[in-house]
Amino acid sequence: MTETLSSAPARGMRDLLPAEVAIRDWAIAAITRTYEQFGFTRIETPAMENINLLRRGEGGENLQLIFEVLKRGDKLGKELAQPSPSKDNLADLGLRFDLTVPLVRFYANNQNSLPNPLKAIQIGPVFRAESPQAGRFRQFTQCDIDVIGMKSEFAEMELVQATSQALLALNFKDFRVRINDRRILSALAESFGFEVTQQDRVFIALDKLDKIGIDGVGKELESAGHKPDSVKQMTGFLEKFKTLDLTQLATAGSDLQVSREQLPQSVSEEVWQALVKVITAVRQVSGGAYKIEFDPTLVRGMGYYTGQIFEIECPGYSSSVAGGGRYDKMVGKFSGRDVPAVGFSIGFERIISILMEKNFKPGKSAEKLALIFEPDRDPLADVIVAANSLRMRGLIVCTLARKKDMGKQLDALVVQDFNSYAVFKGAQAEPEIKQLKT
Amino acid sequence: MTETLSSAPARGMRDLLPAEVAIRDWAIAAITRTYEQFGFTRIETPAMENINLLRRGEGGENLQLIFEVLKRGDKLGKELAQPSPSKDNLADLGLRFDLTVPLVRFYANNQNSLPNPLKAIQIGPVFRAESPQAGRFRQFTQCDIDVIGMKSEFAEMELVQATSQALLALNFKDFRVRINDRRILSALAESFGFEVTQQDRVFIALDKLDKIGIDGVGKELESAGHKPDSVKQMTGFLEKFKTLDLTQLATAGSDLQVSREQLPQSVSEEVWQALVKVITAVRQVSGGAYKIEFDPTLVRGMGYYTGQIFEIECPGYSSSVAGGGRYDKMVGKFSGRDVPAVGFSIGFERIISILMEKNFKPGKSAEKLALIFEPDRDPLADVIVAANSLRMRGLIVCTLARKKDMGKQLDALVVQDFNSYAVFKGAQAEPEIKQLKT
Numbered sequence: 001m002t003e004t005l006s007s008a009p010a011r012g013m014r015d016l017l018p019a020e021v022a023i024r025d026w027a028i029a030a031i032t033r034t035y036e037q038f039g040f041t042r043i044e045t046p047a048m049e050n051i052n053l054l055r056r057g058e059g060g061e062n063l064q065l066i067f068e069v070l071k072r073g074d075k076l077g078k079e080l081a082q083p084s085p086s087k088d089n090l091a092d093l094g095l096r097f098d099l100t101v102p103l104v105r106f107y108a109n110n111q112n113s114l115p116n117p118l119k120a121i122q123i124g125p126v127f128r129a130e131s132p133q134a135g136r137f138r139q140f141t142q143c144d145i146d147v148i149g150m151k152s153e154f155a156e157m158e159l160v161q162a163t164s165q166a167l168l169a170l171n172f173k174d175f176r177v178r179i180n181d182r183r184i185l186s187a188l189a190e191s192f193g194f195e196v197t198q199q200d201r202v203f204i205a206l207d208k209l210d211k212i213g214i215d216g217v218g219k220e221l222e223s224a225g226h227k228p229d230s231v232k233q234m235t236g237f238l239e240k241f242k243t244l245d246l247t248q249l250a251t252a253g254s255d256l257q258v259s260r261e262q263l264p265q266s267v268s269e270e271v272w273q274a275l276v277k278v279i280t281a282v283r284q285v286s287g288g289a290y291k292i293e294f295d296p297t298l299v300r301g302m303g304y305y306t307g308q309i310f311e312i313e314c315p316g317y318s319s320s321v322a323g324g325g326r327y328d329k330m331v332g333k334f335s336g337r338d339v340p341a342v343g344f345s346i347g348f349e350r351i352i353s354i355l356m357e358k359n360f361k362p363g364k365s366a367e368k369l370a371l372i373f374e375p376d377r378d379p380l381a382d383v384i385v386a387a388n389s390l391r392m393r394g395l396i397v398c399t400l401a402r403k404k405d406m407g408k409q410l411d412a413l414v415v416q417d418f419n420s421y422a423v424f425k426g427a428q429a430e431p432e433i434k435q436l437k438t
Numbered sequence: 439m440t441e442t443l444s445s446a447p448a449r450g451m452r453d454l455l456p457a458e459v460a461i462r463d464w465a466i467a468a469i470t471r472t473y474e475q476f477g478f479t480r481i482e483t484p485a486m487e488n489i490n491l492l493r494r495g496e497g498g499e500n501l502q503l504i505f506e507v508l509k510r511g512d513k514l515g516k517e518l519a520q521p522s523p524s525k526d527n528l529a530d531l532g533l534r535f536d537l538t539v540p541l542v543r544f545y546a547n548n549q550n551s552l553p554n555p556l557k558a559i560q561i562g563p564v565f566r567a568e569s570p571q572a573g574r575f576r577q578f579t580q581c582d583i584d585v586i587g588m589k590s591e592f593a594e595m596e597l598v599q600a601t602s603q604a605l606l607a608l609n610f611k612d613f614r615v616r617i618n619d620r621r622i623l624s625a626l627a628e629s630f631g632f633e634v635t636q637q638d639r640v641f642i643a644l645d646k647l648d649k650i651g652i653d654g655v656g657k658e659l660e661s662a663g664h665k666p667d668s669v670k671q672m673t674g675f676l677e678k679f680k681t682l683d684l685t686q687l688a689t690a691g692s693d694l695q696v697s698r699e700q701l702p703q704s705v706s707e708e709v710w711q712a713l714v715k716v717i718t719a720v721r722q723v724s725g726g727a728y729k730i731e732f733d734p735t736l737v738r739g740m741g742y743y744t745g746q747i748f749e750i751e752c753p754g755y756s757s758s759v760a761g762g763g764r765y766d767k768m769v770g771k772f773s774g775r776d777v778p779a780v781g782f783s784i785g786f787e788r789i790i791s792i793l794m795e796k797n798f799k800p801g802k803s804a805e806k807l808a809l810i811f812e813p814d815r816d817p818l819a820d821v822i823v824a825a826n827s828l829r830m831r832g833l834i835v836c837t838l839a840r841k842k843d844m845g846k847q848l849d850a851l852v853v854q855d856f857n858s859y860a861v862f863k864g865a866q867a868e869p870e871i872k873q874l875k876t
Contacts, residue, residue: 005494007543018479021479043453043454085523095485095507139484280819285819366475381595381719397476
């Protein structure tokens with residue numbers, strides 16, 4: 001034990017210092033308060049799940065990124081005693097890579113004790129073994145709301161509105177909700193002649209539109225071996241749709257009609273009308289504080305979506321700040337009976353990094369005062385009594401031993417967001433509170 | 439994917455339903471508010487640490503309980519390609535088993551960006567691969583405060599007082615703080631003739647006093663092969679000390695003097711006086727709301743304590759609700775330079791289970807109303823507008839589709855802590871709010 005240990009966190013992991021935790025706590029409180037006003041309630045699932053659940057959880061590419069937890073004791077010994085131990089048999093648990101797979105298991109497990117529909121808030125850490133890079137971490141917080149048990153598109157309306165309200169509460173403005181329906185994407189791909197079994201790959205290419213442009217999407221589809229004619233129809237559609245000035249039309253309310261005319265007839269009227277209802281309702285209740293627009297190129301990565309999907313973008317920031325959609329076929333994998341479900345997830349880490357870029361400071365709940373004393377001279381119990389009586393007045397009081405260079409000590413207090421200080425003057429004397437220069 | 443998946447959480451893990459999360463959130467808010475009034479600030483460390491850190495982290499018996507995370511990709515392949523792969527080389531990460539080991543790494547890593555002293559609040563999940571049993575889980579929340587960088591026993595006074603105030607804020611009453619010093623334990627063991635190298639084992643036996651009694655401790659020490667004379671002196675001391683009626687004496691203020699007389703002369707006056715100062719100061723500031731008593735039989739499990747140690751017990755409950763102590767030698771393992779440190783940890787899960795046993799219900803922040811509508815008939819945007827205008831009045835409003843049996847639906851709302859409901863009557867009509875019977 002004499003060797004000095006490394007003090008860095010594990011690769012891709014972070015230490016959160018007081019200033020960042022204060023912003024995160026403020027954001028979590030603002031989000032939670034908003035969602036609770038909408039009648040959502042917090043639930044929690046464990047950070048670890050059985051590895052079989054995670055491996056089969058429809059996590060898309062996240063399945064490659066699971067942190068797997070080693071079996072223990074005899075069970076591990078048995079596996080390692082095999083002639084050539086298989087990687088897949090060494091783990092019995094894994095860390096959750098999102099909050100949706102655990103939520104669905106949670107719902108199936110506790111359905112009889114839960115409200116119907118369940119309107120759930122989940123805020124907690126998830127884990128992915130990604131290659132660490134700027135702004136991407138291996139442990140990060142997700143912040144989801146889900147409605148389980150409601151078939152009506154009212155659930156979508158409410159999720160979009162609640163998430164937008166939460167973003168407004170976080171001081172985000174003028175953001176844009178993009179909305180689409182997985183069934184519209186399927187109808188598009190089908191009408192352009194892509195094979196049904198190839199659709200997922202078509203969507204993966206389309207999902208890169210913002211990054212690689214229409215030409216890029218075309219090339220990627222071609223090199224994946226799709227029929228040239230199908231590829232041409234797809235890029236033609238994208239060209240045409242992207243040149244429409246829907247933003248202007250949206251103000252006049254005719255963007256949806258124009259959009260409909262671009263879509264193939266195979267898009268069912270029921271699917272389209274549900275989308276129109278959600279867009280129209282959200283526009284009505286938004287009061288112009290944010291926009292919602294139909295975007296047939298919106299894909300979303302996860303494989304489990306079955307209906308409407310949405311994403312929120314902020315002007316000036318490239319990646320989205322929130323995303324979600326309907327997944328009506330997941331609960332049935334556990335309970336044997338499908339239950340309709342929709343979710344919307346705020347990109348919490350993205351939000352925090354934007355707030356920190358903006359140098360945002362959450363307001364303080366109370367004045368923060370340093371009560372400075374001399375541990376070798378002052379009667380310590382009296383210092384505590386004096387601090388407590390200041391706390392009774394509603395102040396945050398941090399008792400600190402006087403340092404040799406008190407000027408330097410006071411400067412440090414300013415950095416730590418203290419408003420004032422007082423020097424302990426004995427049990428009988430009222431401490432004189434002095435403001436700190438900021 | 440046709441096979442139905444199991445919906446139970448992993449062994450020893452829990453799903454937390456809305457009612458329990460509400461209690462937990464209330465408790466965390468009460469604790470955090472109290473600690474913040476004392477000038478402590480929240481910090482966070484990741485749930486995973488490098489496995490070498492955890493394995494060498496002085497976690498005592500917790501080292502046997504680490505969940506280890508499998509290496510990935512080529513690194514794992516390389517280990518498995520060995521003739522007989524070693525268990526110890528398969529993992530590169532592990533889940534933290536407490537918040538103290540990570541805190542010390544955090545402090546060493548971020549010392550230059552942190553206030554000095556650091557007064558830290560940590561609330562978060564820790565993981566131990568224990569055999570699951572009633573009330574013991576493999577993931578549980580810990581709730582710690584620590585002062586790093588203060589040598590004076592003022593730190594102990596403040597931690598004991600802040601933790602006690604937090605317990606009072608959680609509606610706990612008449613609890614008893616037990617306090618001792620590791621150096622007193624060592625002096626006792628030494629004066630009874632136990633070998634210095636055997637002291638840790640002596641303390642492990644002594645730690646079981648409450649469970650197995652004085653005879654049990656004696657038998658355990660004997661069967662471990664300690665000298666019969668040393669064992670006899672130890673049990674003699676325990677007999678004598680336990681028959682003193684210190685509770686009565688504490689009121690008169692003479693319990694400390696009587697206790698001192700029982701201790702061997704080898705207990706240094708400095709150690710003893712520091713303990714007397716803490717006990718006296720805490721008694722002075724407690725206002726009789728809780729007790730603090732010297733208890734030379736208090737041990738605490740962890741190996742890293744170097745000075746005073748404490749535990750809090752509640753009348754009517756066997757295991758302690760909080761515990762902590764001074765650990766001045768841990769930071770040096772990382773930074774090469776020792777920094778004084780003291781911590782106090784609330785047994786959060788114990789607190790929650792006691793609150794739930796007592797059927798405690800946290801007060802609601804606002805009236806909770808169900809706005810009931812018919813999704814197939816009512817204009818959905820208007821329902822949202824009506825809900826929003828009720829929310830503007832400060833109500834929590836949960837929009838719910840009307841069920842066939844509305845009487846049954848209203849009964850279910852009562853269970854979910856709704857106060858009132860209203861049936862949507864159209865955009866123009868003011869919804870009529872009706873109270874729910876409780």
